Amino acid sequence: MKQKIFFPFLIALFVSNVMSCRKPLDNTKQQNEVLVLGTIHSGHLTDSVHTIEYLDKLIRNINPDYILAEIPPDRFKNAMQGFQRDDSISEPRVMRFPEYVDVVFPLTKELDFEIIPTAGWTFPMAQERSQKLRDISNDSLRIDDWTAYLKANKRSDSIYKSTGKVNDPYFIHTNKYDSIQDISLQVYNKLFNVELGLGGWENINIAHYWHIEKALEKHRYKGSRFLIIYGAGHKGWFLRELRKRDDIKLLEMKPFLDAIK
Numbered sequence: 001m002k003q004k005i006f007f008p009f010l011i012a013l014f015v016s017n018v019m020s021c022r023k024p025l026d027n028t029k030q031q032n033e034v035l036v037l038g039t040i041h042s043g044h045l046t047d048s049v050h051t052i053e054y055l056d057k058l059i060r061n062i063n064p065d066y067i068l069a070e071i072p073p074d075r076f077k078n079a080m081q082g083f084q085r086d087d088s089i090s091e092p093r094v095m096r097f098p099e100y101v102d103v104v105f106p107l108t109k110e111l112d113f114e115i116i117p118t119a120g121w122t123f124p125m126a127q128e129r130s131q132k133l134r135d136i137s138n139d140s141l142r143i144d145d146w147t148a149y150l151k152a153n154k155r156s157d158s159i160y161k162s163t164g165k166v167n168d169p170y171f172i173h174t175n176k177y178d179s180i181q182d183i184s185l186q187v188y189n190k191l192f193n194v195e196l197g198l199g200g201w202e203n204i205n206i207a208h209y210w211h212i213e214k215a216l217e218k219h220r221y222k223g224s225r226f227l228i229i230y231g232a233g234h235k236g237w238f239l240r241e242l243r244k245r246d247d248i249k250l251l252e253m254k255p256f257l258d259a260i261k
Contacts, residue, residue, distance in 0.1 A: 030223030038232030057260040064227035076117035120207020129199030152187035173253035178236030205237045
């Protein structure tokens with residue numbers, strides 16, 4: 001399927017933001033440190049290693065100044081108010097992510113960091129995406145596209161499982177993991193990104209990253225540590241964009257994983 005330029009205003013804004021990051025480094029200013037933590041969402045509740053307790057230790061060891069969270073800005077206020085009121089979170093979108101409910105929000109009582117919501121997700125977008133995918137899967141004229149999509153998913157899952165490192169936090173934070181995820185995600189993106197609108201893979205990552213860039217720009221050259229926490233599938237996309245910036249220092253996750261063995 002031939003790709004077209006979609007949502008030109010969004011793409012133009014993203015490109016403009018990226019280009020603004022190519023400013024010469026002032027040696028009198030300190031680069032911010034940035035880490036990207038890939039999570040497995042509900043998997044943290046059932047995995048034997050990558051547990052809630054493991055995440056708690058890891059984030060304590062990283063000791064960030066800012067956590068850029070996979071939480072939509074319009075959902076964050078209610079979530080934080082609920083937590084401050086009775087130590088619980090009832091905001092539906094945030095409740096889906098135990099990494100926030102059971103780890104990040106509780107840690108605000110002990111560590112000195114600020115949560116910055118950066119997700120581009122909206123409920124109408126998610127509904128529209130789900131409906132369009134259902135329509136495509138039932139469209140007799142799109143059998144080839146849907147079959148290619150399912151085949152890519154199956155191949156990606158098969159290769160991932162064959163590594164014997166499913167949910168291994170060390171493996172998740174490698175380029176090889178990202179390349180395995182890309183087997184399915186790039187097919188999904190090529191076939192459906194334009195059609196799914198704001199819910200397409202490239203489009204939603206642009207929306208997420210726009211918020212991430214706003215936070216990085218606001219605190220540019222402060223010598224702070226930023227921890228970006230998103231579902232692990234997003235990690236590779238974010239890292240490719242973050243590597244284009246010369247005002248930050250990207251840190252590897254491995255030393256922090258080693259420290260909590």
